[in-house]
Amino acid sequence: MDIFIYGLVTGSILLICALGFSMTLKTEGFINVAHGQMLMLGAYFTLGLTYIGLPFLIAAFLSVLLCGVTGLAFQRILFKPIKSNGILVQLFTSVGLAYLINGLVGAIAGKRMLSFDIPISRVVKVGDVYLVTPYEFMILGIVLATVIFLHIFLQYTIMGKHIRAVADNQDLAKIRGINPDRCSDLVWFIASSLAGLGGIFLGILGAVHLNMGWQQIVMILSVTVLGGLGSIYGVMLAGLLLGFAMEFGLLFVSSNYRTAIAFGVIILVLVIRPEGLQSLWQSKGRET
Amino acid sequence: MEGFLIFAISILTLAFVYVILCLALNIECGVAGMWDLGIVSYFGVGAYSYAIIVAPEAASYQHYLFGLESNPIYGIVLAIILGGVSAYLIGLPSLRLRREYFLITTIAFSEVLRITFSNENWLTNGVAGIYNIEQPLKSYFSPDNYIVLLFVIFLCFSVIVYKMVNKLSFSTYGLSLKALRENEALAKTARIEPSKQYHSVYVFTGCLAGFSGALYVWLNTLIVPTQFTPNVTFFVWTALIIGGIGNNRGAFLGAIFFVILLETLSFLNLSAELALVVSSLRIALVGLALILILRYLPNGLLREKPTVL
Amino acid sequence: MLTVTNVDKFYGGVKAVENVSLEVNKGKIIGLIGTNGAGKTTLFNVISGFDKLDRGSVNFDGQEISNLLPSKIANLGMIRTFQTATGFPRLTVLENLLVFSENNNFEFYKNFLNKNEQNKEQIEKAENLLKKFGLFEKKNQWVVDLSAPELKILEFARAIMGNPQIMLLDEPAAGVNPALLEQLMEIIQELNGEGITFLIVDHNLRFICDISDFIYVMNDGKLIAQGKPDEIVNNELVIETYIGK
Numbered sequence: 001m002d003i004f005i006y007g008l009v010t011g012s013i014l015l016i017c018a019l020g021f022s023m024t025l026k027t028e029g030f031i032n033v034a035h036g037q038m039l040m041l042g043a044y045f046t047l048g049l050t051y052i053g054l055p056f057l058i059a060a061f062l063s064v065l066l067c068g069v070t071g072l073a074f075q076r077i078l079f080k081p082i083k084s085n086g087i088l089v090q091l092f093t094s095v096g097l098a099y100l101i102n103g104l105v106g107a108i109a110g111k112r113m114l115s116f117d118i119p120i121s122r123v124v125k126v127g128d129v130y131l132v133t134p135y136e137f138m139i140l141g142i143v144l145a146t147v148i149f150l151h152i153f154l155q156y157t158i159m160g161k162h163i164r165a166v167a168d169n170q171d172l173a174k175i176r177g178i179n180p181d182r183c184s185d186l187v188w189f190i191a192s193s194l195a196g197l198g199g200i201f202l203g204i205l206g207a208v209h210l211n212m213g214w215q216q217i218v219m220i221l222s223v224t225v226l227g228g229l230g231s232i233y234g235v236m237l238a239g240l241l242l243g244f245a246m247e248f249g250l251l252f253v254s255s256n257y258r259t260a261i262a263f264g265v266i267i268l269v270l271v272i273r274p275e276g277l278q279s280l281w282q283s284k285g286r287e288t
Numbered sequence: 289m290e291g292f293l294i295f296a297i298s299i300l301t302l303a304f305v306y307v308i309l310c311l312a313l314n315i316e317c318g319v320a321g322m323w324d325l326g327i328v329s330y331f332g333v334g335a336y337s338y339a340i341i342v343a344p345e346a347a348s349y350q351h352y353l354f355g356l357e358s359n360p361i362y363g364i365v366l367a368i369i370l371g372g373v374s375a376y377l378i379g380l381p382s383l384r385l386r387r388e389y390f391l392i393t394t395i396a397f398s399e400v401l402r403i404t405f406s407n408e409n410w411l412t413n414g415v416a417g418i419y420n421i422e423q424p425l426k427s428y429f430s431p432d433n434y435i436v437l438l439f440v441i442f443l444c445f446s447v448i449v450y451k452m453v454n455k456l457s458f459s460t461y462g463l464s465l466k467a468l469r470e471n472e473a474l475a476k477t478a479r480i481e482p483s484k485q486y487h488s489v490y491v492f493t494g495c496l497a498g499f500s501g502a503l504y505v506w507l508n509t510l511i512v513p514t515q516f517t518p519n520v521t522f523f524v525w526t527a528l529i530i531g532g533i534g535n536n537r538g539a540f541l542g543a544i545f546f547v548i549l550l551e552t553l554s555f556l557n558l559s560a561e562l563a564l565v566v567s568s569l570r571i572a573l574v575g576l577a578l579i580l581i582l583r584y585l586p587n588g589l590l591r592e593k594p595t596v597l
Numbered sequence: 598m599l600t601v602t603n604v605d606k607f608y609g610g611v612k613a614v615e616n617v618s619l620e621v622n623k624g625k626i627i628g629l630i631g632t633n634g635a636g637k638t639t640l641f642n643v644i645s646g647f648d649k650l651d652r653g654s655v656n657f658d659g660q661e662i663s664n665l666l667p668s669k670i671a672n673l674g675m676i677r678t679f680q681t682a683t684g685f686p687r688l689t690v691l692e693n694l695l696v697f698s699e700n701n702n703f704e705f706y707k708n709f710l711n712k713n714e715q716n717k718e719q720i721e722k723a724e725n726l727l728k729k730f731g732l733f734e735k736k737n738q739w740v741v742d743l744s745a746p747e748l749k750i751l752e753f754a755r756a757i758m759g760n761p762q763i764m765l766l767d768e769p770a771a772g773v774n775p776a777l778l779e780q781l782m783e784i785i786q787e788l789n790g791e792g793i794t795f796l797i798v799d800h801n802l803r804f805i806c807d808i809s810d811f812i813y814v815m816n817d818g819k820l821i822a823q824g825k826p827d828e829i830v831n832n833e834l835v836i837e838t839y840i841g842k
Contacts, residue, residue: 085586092529096578103572225392260403263396271381461708470685476667478696488705594689
């Protein structure tokens, strides 16, 4: 039972971290390596804001918005001007950005492991079963709400439909009078906010440190590829699946190999099903 | 010798290790167009192969395999061979994939390897690493002279690798790689079998990366698993992009430029606290340089040019 | 020399090619027409080894080739083109030809050990081809800088470089202006005169009728008619399903 719950928590956080990444991949078409650093930025923003005296929840909320705005600024200043130079240039600009963020945060905040100033909470016990801590419970709730919100946004609002249209076919979307720049802006804002949120979750359950972005980006990449490159629902499934896989795997190997399990699963899945999980529910369409 | 000169020479010596790695990456990714984010795997395998062969027998508080204290030449040869063998094995499943899928599989393998290096104490002494690995020929030279000797040796190695990679890039084999990079389907109609070409260039890259891994340990005299994070892969890629992907001279220059950029600030004599800040800032500097170069020179310092025959 | 017998090809549950048989005799120009989505390109992919067939057989020069890799099939002397002629964008015009030269050795260790200079003879052959097709001036330029008509022409030069016995052309007339089409037809006829067999897929009925000795018509994955050009243009079924309306 507890494995199931741990898996659910691990998976939900992975999912939130990877969602934004896969949105930029889908609409902008490149691998945004700086997404991992946006996670870290979210956690450090929160630290900074609580440091100047704001209550934790307010600090966290503001940090999420701040991440969104920062992401938007990056899109405007860095990525929009080089869009025509191809995905490799965009990818490595994001690598450069990742270094830049990481270096600046390191210079300001130092390299020590930090943690949020929140009270340690006990596991809630129902009957004989140990459930989650209130924090984990809260995280699960927020993740669920976020996912539902995102689903409604993408499926039923005009802006959401535009984003999906741009993601499917940019040229066609343009012909239909959709402004791809506005969609890009919005996607960057949402993606970076989600990253900030994920980073705060990671900080609540673990520590805040300089390497968290680099550690997570590899994981995020894996979830995204496993979910079938930019398919948002595939990513959700893949996040949960990897979360469970990591927790179940611990029954068989030592906890040092926790992430190695995830990578093992990814390698296995890709070798058997090269298109990722998406291929399970999408038959491969080919033109004749 | 003057402090600065010694510093400059040792930085360049380190740069030559990166040059070899960067050239290896260039023939694989620049010439053959593969999306490999796992080059650190073979770098790591080479480094550990060299370390456990050349290091003395493990002391009572350490564990690692072999510790033969054997001739470093064997260490280097083993590093090259095992670098190639591991590339061959990892290539078997992963080379069936392309682009993003290949990228993620290679980076996943490199993480699995790194985690293995940190946890399999019997093999690698785990996170504690292996220290005081004696440098070949060291006892015959004064410390200053040895630094110069290393510089010369590593320079020769990197020039040899450059010549080799360059010759291969412009051979018929290189032509087939470029053809695959440009248009795989059309390349097949030119009698080129993709899996064969990809696998061979992958193994070749593995051998070269293994070689540079051995040189890395030779230079550093120690080895710990944290030296082999995907960061190395990103560093080498950054160097290659800065230099000019697809151009071997660019790869050579990019690696040197990158290491100088990364290491120069460490020459400043600073208080411990300030040194920490500066060590973060130089990462930021590398990032900024990469962003600016891509903005204003998207093809790198030396771009790939048409081959004139 | 090329015999396709009862070939089926499915994608998911959809039959892209169903029970198609055709025969290409040596020295002939055979046309294959059909609307978009009729299964022509799928059939091409199956013949040239890019797709595995689900049933049937493909026989080339007395050898079963349906389970061979594309590179092996190319090695037997069958060279195909693709709908979009992009060539190898960042290889020079000359290199684009040299990739196809017959005595290339792509082995790693051969190239690693030997002094492997591009064969003088082959370079000369390539240069002569370029002169013939008016591309010599651009031989050291990247193909990405060529115009669309030049790319079409280059496609033929490249194929000839490989000394094919048979060329499979996938929609050579698509997006080609009348003057260039005239030129392409001349090239095809000239090559045919030199003994190269052609199988040409297109949906331009006039072009196919003008150039072919024999024509197959596909619709919805099936062959619906075959015959000499004058028979085809008068075939009611063809007129109904193809020219229609």
